[in-house]
Amino acid sequence: MNYENKTILTGVKPTGTLHIGNYVGAIKPAIEFGHKVNQNGKHIMFVADYHAINAIKDAPLLSRLTKEIACAYLACGLNPEKSLFYKQSDVPELFEMTTILMAYTPKGFMNKAHAYKAAVDKNIARGEPTDAGINMGLYTYPVLMASDILSYDTDFVPVGKDQVQHVEIAADIAGAINAHYEKEVLKIPASYLTESAQVLPGIDGQKMSKSYHNVIPLFGSDNEIKKAVMSIKTDCQDINDKKNPDDILLYHIARGIAPESVVAEIKEGLEKGGMGYGSIKKMLLQAILDEVSEKREKYFYYMDHFDEVNDMLQSGAQKARQIARPVLERVKDAIFNRK
Numbered sequence: 001m002n003y004e005n006k007t008i009l010t011g012v013k014p015t016g017t018l019h020i021g022n023y024v025g026a027i028k029p030a031i032e033f034g035h036k037v038n039q040n041g042k043h044i045m046f047v048a049d050y051h052a053i054n055a056i057k058d059a060p061l062l063s064r065l066t067k068e069i070a071c072a073y074l075a076c077g078l079n080p081e082k083s084l085f086y087k088q089s090d091v092p093e094l095f096e097m098t099t100i101l102m103a104y105t106p107k108g109f110m111n112k113a114h115a116y117k118a119a120v121d122k123n124i125a126r127g128e129p130t131d132a133g134i135n136m137g138l139y140t141y142p143v144l145m146a147s148d149i150l151s152y153d154t155d156f157v158p159v160g161k162d163q164v165q166h167v168e169i170a171a172d173i174a175g176a177i178n179a180h181y182e183k184e185v186l187k188i189p190a191s192y193l194t195e196s197a198q199v200l201p202g203i204d205g206q207k208m209s210k211s212y213h214n215v216i217p218l219f220g221s222d223n224e225i226k227k228a229v230m231s232i233k234t235d236c237q238d239i240n241d242k243k244n245p246d247d248i249l250l251y252h253i254a255r256g257i258a259p260e261s262v263v264a265e266i267k268e269g270l271e272k273g274g275m276g277y278g279s280i281k282k283m284l285l286q287a288i289l290d291e292v293s294e295k296r297e298k299y300f301y302y303m304d305h306f307d308e309v310n311d312m313l314q315s316g317a318q319k320a321r322q323i324a325r326p327v328l329e330r331v332k333d334a335i336f337n338r339k
């Protein structure tokens with residue numbers, strides 16, 4: 001993939017207690033994209049706090065989660081000098097754009113969107129009315145997301161499988177507008193599937209997820225991380241048995257987070273036999289601490305000095321608005337026949 005002169009945009013919803021699955025699957029790859037764009041390209045990274053209010057109505061909670069996610073990205077190496085970094089709610093141009101896009105979005109698109117369909121399916125399974133508890137924010141989620149993307153003439157949107165449909169909807173809306181006005185009013189974006197970003201298993205072997213309570217916390221204390229690592233599920237094979245590393249959960253977790261040399265050592269130890277699960281856990285623990293210690297320090301620094309983070313976010317929003325405004329004006333020129 002050639003990223004020269006391209007605009008790459010990633011949005012992240014404030015979630016909850018971050019774990020190393022979030023780190024290897026979302027945070028790290030997003031930050032790495034920032035290193036791939038060149039001087040004439042743009043890397044845009046924002047916190048989707050307006051998307052979050054569809055689900056989170058508890059204001060102090062939303063504010064805490066937003067703060068945590070912003071500090072986490074900075075602590076993990078996002079460079080706001082190189083990547084545009086802001087909160088969605090600080091860019092009002094997005095909402096003018098959303099209103100415009102609504103007029104070109106067939107309602108049927110929304111009926112088919114995954115997030116809405118999943119909520120409907122849940123209601124049906126519970127025997128509740130189809131649309132129980134579903135607000136218009138959730139229903140029209142893909143339109144705001146299209147606005148996030150189209151407002152910056154985005155070329156690529158790195159996403160996991162579940163978000164591809166949303167990027168396709170953005171491309172379809174832009175395509176409909178361009179076709180109607182017979183010119184390129186909006187740039188057509190493409191998704192970039194971050195499939196390589198692997199799914200890290202949790203300490204019980206299911207996907208690591210805060211909902212399954214099986215996480216290794218990203219910014220936990222040494223002791224919390226140790227406790228989680230020591231509870232990783234193992235089997236009762238003899239220490240000297242030769243094992244297939246692919247069958248061993250500890251190996252899968254190590255592959256996601258540990259340096260290659262450590263992974264190779266664990267692989268060899270399992271294949272040859274003689275390396276106990278206790279020693280592997282110690283190696284894994286050390287590898288995780290090596291990876292996160294410095295980031296954790298930065299994270300708590302930013303959490304304690306949020307004014308600094310806020311300044312970065314505000315200045316990011318100013319820069320974002322300078323890009324979004326002319327795109328919006330271009331669209332308004334077309335729809336209101338102003339030029």
Ligand code: ADP
Pocket residue numbers: 015016021022023024025026160197198199200201202207208209210211
């Ligand atoms: P959780 O499953 O803990 O609720 P989220 O759904 O909030 O996590 O995920 C936030 C981001 O982290 C998403 O981009 C998701 O793909 C990524 N992510 C979450 N869990 C994992 C995992 N176990 N392995 C890899 N990536 C993950």
Ligand code: TRP
Pocket residue numbers: 009010011012013048051144145148149157159163166
């Ligand atoms: N919908 C994305 C998610 O749930 C977050 C998001 C909002 C986003 N706007 C975006 C992602 C624009 C990419 C581009 O993870």
